[in-house]
Amino acid sequence: MPWKEIPGTLARISAGSMTNVWGIPGCSLTDISAAADSAVWGINSSGDIFRFTWDSKHWTKIPGTLKQISAGSSKDVWGVNAAGDVFRYSGDDSNPWSQETIPGTFIAIGAGADGTVWGVHSDGSVYCRTHDKWGSYWVRNSGPPLAMISVGMKTSVWGANEAGGIFMYSASNDSPWVQIADGFVDIGAGVDGVVWGLSAEGKIFRWLRD
Secondary structure (H helix, E strand, O other): OOOEEEEEEOOEEEEEEOOEEEEEOOOOEEEEEEOOOOOEEEEEOOOEEEEEEOOOOEEEEEEEEOOEEEEEEOOEEEEEOOOOOEEEEOOOOOOOEEEEOOOOOEEEEEEOOOOOEEEEEOOOOEEEEEEEOOEEEEEEEOOOOOOEEEEEEOOEEEEEOOOOOEEEEOOOOOOOEEEEEOOEEEEEEOOOOEEEEEEOOOEEEEEEOO
16 A cells, blocks of 8 residues: 655654644644543653643643553553653543663653553564463564654654664564565554655655545
8 A cells, every 4th residue: 555645744643533633833842642532642842741722722741751552442542651651641641650670771662552562672672561360561572673653542652763774563473564665764553544744854654444
């Protein structure tokens, strides 16, 4: 499926679904995350955290500081701080973040609408958060080193490496990650299979799953 260029330029992009796509055109926000249920979160250059409130059409500041954020839904929000610590939103704005126990430091995290969560370690290795009768823990996934990751749901996991290569998780034992494109610096995967990407020049592209 070819990528279709969409008019405009952006610095970052995030897609919760085909109808909830948000981007940063170079304003004070440095990261943004849109969820399938219309939740939207953002971070500015100081690490301050904001949540968009649809009723008032304003951004509400949430206590804490993060470097990167990912919202699977309004209640399932994850973030990574500058030290590589991973945090999960508690649902209580007065004490909003609980630190997650992970293997080492992470540079990126991606949360899906179905509760799927993936993370990228500082060495580029990729981990998936797994649940079983013994609890929740992180399992390392084989594949190319990545710099970022975006999760729409269990069957829609995408990542990018330092060179701008875009990879889709295939869940195949022989080839778990398939390279789809190159020359991109950001990627946003939605729950319905839509994927948006940004080139180094800020050009916007959309990919629709068959």
